[in-house]
Amino acid sequence: MPRGLHLLASSRRDRCRLLPQSNKRVVPGATVGRLPAYLQALTELSEAGSRRVASDELASVTGVRSAQLRKDLSYLGTYGVRGVGYDVSQLIDEITAELGLTQDWPVIIVGMGNMGRALAAYGGFGQRGFRIVALADDDPSIVGDVVQGLPVCRLADSLAANERLAIGVITTPADQAQQIADRLVEHGVQSILNFAAIALRVPDNVDVRRVDLSTELQILAFHAQRRDMAKGREGVG
Amino acid sequence: MPRGLHLLASSRRDRCRLLPQSNKRVVPGATVGRLPAYLQALTELSEAGSRRVASDELASVTGVRSAQLRKDLSYLGTYGVRGVGYDVSQLIDEITAELGLTQDWPVIIVGMGNMGRALAAYGGFGQRGFRIVALADDDPSIVGDVVQGLPVCRLADSLAANERLAIGVITTPADQAQQIADRLVEHGVQSILNFAAIALRVPDNVDVRRVDLSTELQILAFHAQRRDMAKGREGVG
DNA sequence: TAGACCTTGTGAAGAAAAGCACAAAGTCGA
DNA sequence: TCGACTTTGTGCTTTTCTTCACAAGGTCTA
Numbered sequence: 001m002p003r004g005l006h007l008l009a010s011s012r013r014d015r016c017r018l019l020p021q022s023n024k025r026v027v028p029g030a031t032v033g034r035l036p037a038y039l040q041a042l043t044e045l046s047e048a049g050s051r052r053v054a055s056d057e058l059a060s061v062t063g064v065r066s067a068q069l070r071k072d073l074s075y076l077g078t079y080g081v082r083g084v085g086y087d088v089s090q091l092i093d094e095i096t097a098e099l100g101l102t103q104d105w106p107v108i109i110v111g112m113g114n115m116g117r118a119l120a121a122y123g124g125f126g127q128r129g130f131r132i133v134a135l136a137d138d139d140p141s142i143v144g145d146v147v148q149g150l151p152v153c154r155l156a157d158s159l160a161a162n163e164r165l166a167i168g169v170i171t172t173p174a175d176q177a178q179q180i181a182d183r184l185v186e187h188g189v190q191s192i193l194n195f196a197a198i199a200l201r202v203p204d205n206v207d208v209r210r211v212d213l214s215t216e217l218q219i220l221a222f223h224a225q226r227r228d229m230a231k232g233r234e235g236v237g
Numbered sequence: 238m239p240r241g242l243h244l245l246a247s248s249r250r251d252r253c254r255l256l257p258q259s260n261k262r263v264v265p266g267a268t269v270g271r272l273p274a275y276l277q278a279l280t281e282l283s284e285a286g287s288r289r290v291a292s293d294e295l296a297s298v299t300g301v302r303s304a305q306l307r308k309d310l311s312y313l314g315t316y317g318v319r320g321v322g323y324d325v326s327q328l329i330d331e332i333t334a335e336l337g338l339t340q341d342w343p344v345i346i347v348g349m350g351n352m353g354r355a356l357a358a359y360g361g362f363g364q365r366g367f368r369i370v371a372l373a374d375d376d377p378s379i380v381g382d383v384v385q386g387l388p389v390c391r392l393a394d395s396l397a398a399n400e401r402l403a404i405g406v407i408t409t410p411a412d413q414a415q416q417i418a419d420r421l422v423e424h425g426v427q428s429i430l431n432f433a434a435i436a437l438r439v440p441d442n443v444d445v446r447r448v449d450l451s452t453e454l455q456i457l458a459f460h461a462q463r464r465d466m467a468k469g470r471e472g473v474g
Numbered sequence: 475t476a477g478a479c480c481t482t483g484t485g486a487a488g489a490a491a492a493g494c495a496c497a498a499a500g501t502c503g504a
Numbered sequence: 505t506c507g508a509c510t511t512t513g514t515g516c517t518t519t520t521c522t523t524c525a526c527a528a529g530g531t532c533t534a
Contacts, residue, residue, distance in 0.1 A: 027459075032456055032459050033452075033456060035455070035459075036449070036451065036452040036455040036456070037436060037452065039455075040434065040451075041436075061436070062436055063436045063438075098459070099455045099456075099458055099459045099462075100458040100459055100461060100462030100463075101455065101458060103458070103462065105454075105458055105461070107454075113355075113358075114351070114354055114355035114358045114359075115355040115359070117351055117355070118350075118351035118352040118354070118355040119450065121350075121351045122351070122352070122450060125450075125451075125454070128451070128454075128455070129458065130454050130458075166461060167454065167457055167458075167461070190461060190464060191457040191458075191460065191461045192457075193450075193453055193454065193457060197277065199274060199278075199298070199299055199300045201300075205464070207457060207460045207461065207464075209453050209456060209457055211448055211450075211453060212273070213356065213359060213430075213448075214273065214277075214365070215270075215273040215274065216430055216446050216448060217342075217344075217365075217367050217404065217430065218272070218273040218276075218336045218338065218365070219269055219270060219273070219336075219446060220404055220428040220429075220430060220444060220446055221336055221337040221338060221340070221342055221366065221367075221403075221404075221428075222264075222269050222272075222335070222336045222337055223428065223444045224337060224342070224403060224404070224427060224428045224444065225336075225337030225340065226337075227427060227442070227444075
C-alpha cells in the first residue's frame, strides 16, 4: 500500500475545496500564522551564510517544536532531505511564494497620528512586496505634511489617485474607523489591518486583522495575575 | 442524575491544576483572548445607557457566535439570567476582575522611536490599571526628552528608579530587543509586550506577547492571494 | 396561578491544532 | 557495497476549540 495515500485522499476531499486545481494541500490557518516567523529566521540564517538547516535548529530559533515545524512545512510540499535537513534558500522561496510575497501589494495608511507615522517610518513595510503608496488623513492641519517622502492627502484624494490598493491600514481613532473601512471597502480594498480599538463590520469577502494594544496588555495582565495567585498559594500551602 | 456533574468532575480534574483552591473553572486561552473585546463592547453599551444585554446582541457586536459568547462567559461563572440576559455592569465587573484589571500594572516602554512615542501617547494605556511609569532609551540624543510628561531615561536609570515594573514594552530595533528583554527579566519583569521583529528567549516564568506588523501583513497577503486565485479560476472554469 | 415565551447554560458532537513516535529515505565512512 | 547514523514525513493519539441543539429556568401577561 502506497504510503500517504489515505491522507492525500482525505485532504483532497476535506481541505481542497478552495483549490480544486491545485495539488497542494490547504494550509491550516495556524500554520499560516507561523510561516512569517519561519521566513524571518530563514532569512537571518541565509544572511549568516547557512545553506542548510535542520528542523530542530529552525524550530528552536522560532520557538516551536520540531515536529510542528516539519508538519507545517509539509503542507507546502516535500522540500526537506532526510538525514540532511532543508535547503535554506529553497525554503525561503517556497514560503515567500506561499505567502504571496512575490506579488506587489500597494498599501495605504489612513490616520497620520503618532501610530500612522510610526508605521510609515517602519522599515518592515518596504520589504517583501509591501509598498506604501498613500498616506491619508482628513485633518486639515495634517493634510499636506510630508511623511517619509510621501504627502499626506485627504482620503478621498488618496483613493482617487490610487486605483489599486491591496491593503488598507487604519490608525485613526476608533470612532472614525468604521467609516474609513467602509470607504476603503467601497474602493475595492479587501485586506484591512486595523489598529483602532473597535471590531469592524465588513462584507464576507474582506479580510480584517486587528492589532490591539489594549487587548494584548489585558491578556498579559490575566496571566500575570494568574502567576501571582499561584505564587501566593505556594507560600500559604 | 444531577446535570452538569460530569463536566464539573472532568473540569476539576483536567483544568484546575493551577487553581486548586478556586471553585472556578480554568479559563481557556482562546476565551481569555476574547474577554477584552467583550469588555470593551460592554463598556460602550454601559456608556450608551444599557443595563442588560442578551448574548445574541453582545455576540453580534463583538463578532462571535452567541453560543461561543455564552460558553466563554460560563467559564467566569453563572452571571446571566435565563429569559433576560446579562447585567451589563455586573459583567463588566466580572471580566475586569478575571483579567486582573483591578490591580495596578506599572508599565515601562523601552525604545522611544516612533513606535514608542506612539504607544506613550496612546490613551488606552491609562485606563484599566495600566500605568506608564517609565520611558527608556539608551540613545544619548533621546535621553532627557520629555514625552507625554515623562522624561526619557537610560534603561539602567529607569530600572533603578522603579523597583516594581509589571509589564515591559519593547519597541527597540530587533537587534537590541533580546538584550533589553534580558535586563527587564533580570529586574523582575515577568510580562513583556514585544514589538520588535524577533522571537525573544525568556525563562519559563516570563510571558511574552509579540505584535508584529510584518507578520500581520504577510497573513493578509496570504489570504489576498488565495482570494485572487479563487477569482481567477472562477473566470476560467 | 398558569401558560406562553425568552434566553441562558451546557452536554455532546465535530473540527482544528498539537504532539508523539517511528518507518522511510537519505548521507557518509570504510 | 554495506552498515551506521541522521533527519524527514506522517499516521495516530491527545488536547483544545468551536458549534449545535435543547432542557432548564427564568420573565411576563392575563
